[in-house]
Amino acid sequence: MMRRCAKLAFGLFLALALGVGAHAADLRVNGVDVHSDVAPRVIGGSTYVSLRAVTQALRGDAALSWEGQAVVRGSGITLTAAPGACYLEANGRALYIANGIQAETGRLLVPVRVLAKALGAEVYWDAATGDVNIQSGSGTITSGDAFYNANDLYWLSHIISAESQGEPLVGKIAVGNVILNRVKSDEFPNTIYDVIFDSAWGVQFTPVANGTIYQEPTAESVLAAKLCLDGANTAGSSLYFLAPALTNSRWAAQNRPYVTTIGAHQFYG
Incomplete structure (x- = not known):
C-alpha cells in the first residue's frame, strides 16, 4: 500500500532534501514553545510538524518506537505513520495526507x-x-470500530475493490468518492447500499450485474473505504466514472463535466 502513495510524495522529498519549502512560524503546545531539531514547515499549503516533538509535548505518557514505521502507544491511543505514506492510522482510523508523510534527518513530519x-x-x-x-x-480520536458504520464500510470497500482492481490507492479513493457524492446528491439514493444497487435507470455498476460486488475486498480497498469515510477526496464532486478501455459507453463523457483522470478511470461531475 505504501508504495502507491510514495510516488505522490517523491517530488516533495526532493524539495525537502534541497532545503526548499517555507518554514512556518513558531509552534506552541498548551502555551509552551515546542523545540525540535526539525522546524515546522509549509508543504502544499499544510503546516508540517515533527511527529515526535508534538506527540511528546501533547502526550507525556506516550511511548514512541520504530517498527518499520513510527509507532505511538499511550493511554487510549495507538498511532502508526510510515514515511512516504499518504495516510496515518490512529485507533483504527485512516486519516488522509495528500502530500504524504515526510522524512528529514531521521524525523517524520506530518x-x-x-x-x-x-x-x-x-x-x-x-x-x-x-x-x-x-x-x-x-x-483521543474515536476508534474506528465506533466511528465507521459497519454496513457502510462493508459495501463501500466491496464496490471499491470490484471496480478498482489494479488501480492506485488514490484511484480507489476516487471511486469511493463517487459513491459518497451520490449519497449526498438529490439525483441518487441516500445510502451507500442503495446507491450501489440503484437500478432506477438500469444497473449503475458492472460488479452488481456480474456478481463481483460479493467478492472479498482487498486490504487496500478497505483502507480506501476508511479514508473516504474519514473525509479523503481525490475526485472532487464527481458523480460518474468510466474506464474507456473497458466500456463502449460514453454517456458521462458526452453529458457531464470532466473532472479528472486517475489510473484507468475518467471522472465526471
Missing part, C-alpha cells in the same frame, strides 16, 4: 491538523504572528 485530530487536540493560528498553537482536548 500535517499539524491531522496529528492534532489523531491526538484529540485542536489547532489555532495566531492571526497577528502566524504562530501555530495546539491545545489538548479531553481525549
Whole structure:
C-alpha cells in the first residue's frame, strides 16, 4: 500500500532534501514553545510538524518506537505513520495526507491538523504572528470500530475493490468518492447500499450485474473505504466514472463535466 502513495510524495522529498519549502512560524503546545531539531514547515499549503516533538509535548505518557514505521502507544491511543505514506492510522482510523508523510534527518513530519485530530487536540493560528498553537482536548480520536458504520464500510470497500482492481490507492479513493457524492446528491439514493444497487435507470455498476460486488475486498480497498469515510477526496464532486478501455459507453463523457483522470478511470461531475 505504501508504495502507491510514495510516488505522490517523491517530488516533495526532493524539495525537502534541497532545503526548499517555507518554514512556518513558531509552534506552541498548551502555551509552551515546542523545540525540535526539525522546524515546522509549509508543504502544499499544510503546516508540517515533527511527529515526535508534538506527540511528546501533547502526550507525556506516550511511548514512541520504530517498527518499520513510527509507532505511538499511550493511554487510549495507538498511532502508526510510515514515511512516504499518504495516510496515518490512529485507533483504527485512516486519516488522509495528500502530500504524504515526510522524512528529514531521521524525523517524520506530518500535517499539524491531522496529528492534532489523531491526538484529540485542536489547532489555532495566531492571526497577528502566524504562530501555530495546539491545545489538548479531553481525549483521543474515536476508534474506528465506533466511528465507521459497519454496513457502510462493508459495501463501500466491496464496490471499491470490484471496480478498482489494479488501480492506485488514490484511484480507489476516487471511486469511493463517487459513491459518497451520490449519497449526498438529490439525483441518487441516500445510502451507500442503495446507491450501489440503484437500478432506477438500469444497473449503475458492472460488479452488481456480474456478481463481483460479493467478492472479498482487498486490504487496500478497505483502507480506501476508511479514508473516504474519514473525509479523503481525490475526485472532487464527481458523480460518474468510466474506464474507456473497458466500456463502449460514453454517456458521462458526452453529458457531464470532466473532472479528472486517475489510473484507468475518467471522472465526471
